[in-house]
Amino acid sequence: MSHKIRWGVLGGGGDSLIGVLHRVAASMHDDYQLLGGVFSSSLQKSKDFAAKLDLPTDRIYKTIEALIEAEKQRPNDDRMQVISVLTPNFLHFEMAKQLMEHGFHVICEKPMTMTYVEAKELETIQQKNNTLFALTHTYTGYPMVRQMKQMIAEDVIGEIQKIDAQYYQGWINPIIHDKEQRTSTWRLDPKQSGISCCMGDIGVHAYQMLEFVSGVEITAILADLNHLYDDNEMDIDGTVLLRFGDYKKGVLCASQIATGEENNFTIAIYGKKAGLKWEQENPNYLYLLEDGQPMRTLKPGHGYNSELSLDGTKLPPGHPEGIFDAMGNIYKGMAKAIRGEAYKEGEFPGMRDGVRGMHFIETAVASHKEGNVWKEL
Numbered sequence: 001m002s003h004k005i006r007w008g009v010l011g012g013g014g015d016s017l018i019g020v021l022h023r024v025a026a027s028m029h030d031d032y033q034l035l036g037g038v039f040s041s042s043l044q045k046s047k048d049f050a051a052k053l054d055l056p057t058d059r060i061y062k063t064i065e066a067l068i069e070a071e072k073q074r075p076n077d078d079r080m081q082v083i084s085v086l087t088p089n090f091l092h093f094e095m096a097k098q099l100m101e102h103g104f105h106v107i108c109e110k111p112m113t114m115t116y117v118e119a120k121e122l123e124t125i126q127q128k129n130n131t132l133f134a135l136t137h138t139y140t141g142y143p144m145v146r147q148m149k150q151m152i153a154e155d156v157i158g159e160i161q162k163i164d165a166q167y168y169q170g171w172i173n174p175i176i177h178d179k180e181q182r183t184s185t186w187r188l189d190p191k192q193s194g195i196s197c198c199m200g201d202i203g204v205h206a207y208q209m210l211e212f213v214s215g216v217e218i219t220a221i222l223a224d225l226n227h228l229y230d231d232n233e234m235d236i237d238g239t240v241l242l243r244f245g246d247y248k249k250g251v252l253c254a255s256q257i258a259t260g261e262e263n264n265f266t267i268a269i270y271g272k273k274a275g276l277k278w279e280q281e282n283p284n285y286l287y288l289l290e291d292g293q294p295m296r297t298l299k300p301g302h303g304y305n306s307e308l309s310l311d312g313t314k315l316p317p318g319h320p321e322g323i324f325d326a327m328g329n330i331y332k333g334m335a336k337a338i339r340g341e342a343y344k345e346g347e348f349p350g351m352r353d354g355v356r357g358m359h360f361i362e363t364a365v366a367s368h369k370e371g372n373v374w375k376e377l
Contacts, residue, residue, distance in 0.1 A: 009038075018086050036056075090191065108136065110208075134349065144286040158273030165206035199254060199365070223363075224240075236257050237258075283322065
């Protein structure tokens with residue numbers, strides 16, 4: 001019997017970029033064996049896709065219900081253990097709910113659900129069924145992000161006094177100015193995407209990352225969002241002011257109409273003694289800033305890095321690691337948890353990240369709609 005974790009997938013078929021990312025990540029450390037799933041809403045398309053992956057089609061199912069029923073009938077040492085949910089946003093809640101109610105572990109794309117109420121319900125279901133849940137906030141898997149988290153925890157920068165996040169993309173810019181395109185893109189359809197586009201898609205990444213690396217929770221926000229056109233219900237740009245304690249403040253700027261930008265995600269945490277800055281488009285560099293000192297650049301793979309950072313480093317110093325490696329580290333941490341092995345806090349985002357993320361999205365939208373007012377988290 002294979003030692004690998006028995007793994008299934010919902011969605012991610014065809015030319016899906018996210019599907020490729022998850023399959024590569026799961027194979028990276030030889031922890032998972034893909035058995036099947038529901039790759040498409042069409043059974044034939046799912047089977048055709050499975051054939052391209054050289055998978056047998058006996059565990060390719062028409063629906064999630066069919067998957068659960070068939071897998072539950074298999075012996076414990078043969079049924080799928082964990083299922084990845086890679087479908088559009090509006091399907092996440094119901095799929096994760098059904099899976100956890102039947103004892104399957106879940107790896108889910110973000111945002112976790114469509115609403116905060118759904119997120120809280122999933123949290124209750126997870127606790128009741130004692131299942132594991134990982135949310136793929138991919139950037140937490142980068143070695144230098146994990147190094148940043150550890151340095152802040154070890155008080156290298158001192159008491160935090162300023163946090164800052166910028167996440168700029170430009171991909172919606174050519175779509176939003178075309179009425180036909182902006183009314184037919186699923187990302188701009190609240191029925192499929194939820195109440196937020198920009199904050200729900202990338203703003204929540206920045207929010208989760210700030211809390212992840214800083215170790216503090218944001219307590220209140222004030223949001224000013226931009227829809228650009230009256231017939232567009234979804235935010236595509238926004239600025240959110242942050243409070244995380246007395247005299248401790250920050251800002252989160254996110255946009256999908258930053259013309260020409262690709263995936264410009266930068267986070268910075270400033271303390272009394274020093275500051276740390278990381279840029280997603282140059283992920284192998286962590287910048288340490290101190291008064292009166294030249295800026296220092298830390299890189300992955302060196303002995304000065306933390307155990308958490310080094311555990312997520314697969315190549316010698318000087319060899320770049322990227323987004324596939326970051327996602328692979330999340331799958332690696334989840335594999336440890338599924339096997340009952342020891343793992344460190346921070347190896348994979350979980351249910352709490354998803355719940356707080358949905359709370360942030362809804363609160364940001366409410367802050368904007370109520371006239372750009374402060375709302376407690």
